[in-house]
Amino acid sequence: xERDAKTLYQRAVRFxxxxxxxxxxxxxxxxxxxxxxxxxxxxxxxxxxxxKVIELYKLADKLGIPAAKNSLGLYYEKGEGVKxxxxxxxxxxxxxxxxxxxPAICNxxxxxxxAQGVKADKEKALAQFTELYQQISSSYEALKTAxxxxxxxxxxSKLAVIDYKNQAHYWEAQFKRIxxxxxxxxxxxEELKAKLRKREQQLFxxxxxxxxxxxxxxxxxxxxxxxxxxxxxIPTRRxxxxxxxxxxxxxxxxxxxxxxxxxxxxxxxxxxxxxxSF
Numbered sequence: 001x002e003r004d005a006k007t008l009y010q011r012a013v014r015f016x017x018x019x020x021x022x023x024x025x026x027x028x029x030x031x032x033x034x035x036x037x038x039x040x041x042x043x044x045x046x047x048x049x050x051x052k053v054i055e056l057y058k059l060a061d062k063l064g065i066p067a068a069k070n071s072l073g074l075y076y077e078k079g080e081g082v083k084x085x086x087x088x089x090x091x092x093x094x095x096x097x098x099x100x101x102x103p104a105i106c107n108x109x110x111x112x113x114x115a116q117g118v119k120a121d122k123e124k125a126l127a128q129f130t131e132l133y134q135q136i137s138s139s140y141e142a143l144k145t146a147x148x149x150x151x152x153x154x155x156x157s158k159l160a161v162i163d164y165k166n167q168a169h170y171w172e173a174q175f176k177r178i179x180x181x182x183x184x185x186x187x188x189x190e191e192l193k194a195k196l197r198k199r200e201q202q203l204f205x206x207x208x209x210x211x212x213x214x215x216x217x218x219x220x221x222x223x224x225x226x227x228x229x230x231x232x233x234i235p236t237r238r239x240x241x242x243x244x245x246x247x248x249x250x251x252x253x254x255x256x257x258x259x260x261x262x263x264x265x266x267x268x269x270x271x272x273x274x275x276x277s278f
Contacts (some may be wrong), residue, residue, distance in 0.1 A: 011273075050081040061092070066101035073107065075115065086117025097128070103138075105132045 037145030054075060060068030073092030077083045090111045109128030113123045228234070258265050 036096060054081040062098070064098040066096040066104060069096040069099075069234070070104040070107065073104070077107075084198055086111070090117035100135070102135060182255070 054072070057068050057072040057075065061072055069092045073089040073096070073187070075081055076092065077089035078084070090108065093104045093108040093111060097108045105128055109125045109132065110116065111118050112128060113125035252266070
């Protein structure tokens with residue numbers, strides 16, 4: 001396992017160095033990613049080599065990378081891999097601070113405060129610390145604003161997700177309701193189709209031989225004639241002679257005492273006959 005990791009590490013270093021060499025040969029200035037990968041390999045890999053790390057930091061320093069300047073300054077300040085040189089460290093801190101690199105500003109302020117590589121100057125140290133504080137404060141405010149904006153967006157996203165979930169549950173319930181209704185309608189349709197097939201079979205289906213023989217053997221019933229039957233007696237009328245006779249006189253009004261056909265009064269029937277006689 002260790003041999004495989006070491007082999008992979010060596011291959012990674014070779015490929016990164018090849019990428020760096022190729023980019024440098026073609027005149028491309030942006031080959032800092034390759035340098036960073038190689039630096040990580042030599043500083044944290046299977047074969048740590050401080051001299052390679054210093055070489056790569058110097059190369060990154062020439063490319064103007066502020067983080068590399070600050071890290072190289074730390075090596076000069078502590079004397080690791082190179083001869084200890086406070087002035088060189090302060091110079092590198094100053095170059096990185098001019099590129100607005102906050103750790104370099106802090107290290108430069110410490111140099112002025114503790115007189116490391118430069119003449120002690122507490123006013124410059126205070127100015128550096130003040131600038132560092134202002135930049136950190138502005139960064140904090142920017143981060144705070146960004147955090148508030150992201151929190152607001154996150155809250156909106158959560159509310160949107162809740163809304164989408166509610167809508168999904170609503171439409172899922174509607175779908176189940178429609179699905180249940182569709183199943184009921186399909187079942188009802190099948191029942192109606194079965195009834196229709198049964199009626200068609202009863203009306204238009206072929207009869208079996210047993211049914212035909214039964215129909216042929218059954219005696220034909222004579223149709224009954226309508227009206228008075230020959231064997232039945234003629235019905236007699238009821239006799240109402242035993243009922244009492246009652247005479248009733250009805251008086252008519254003048255508007256009702258005339259014939260609706262000839263328009264003569266009912267009392268002038270003789271005149272009517274004489275006038276209408278030929």
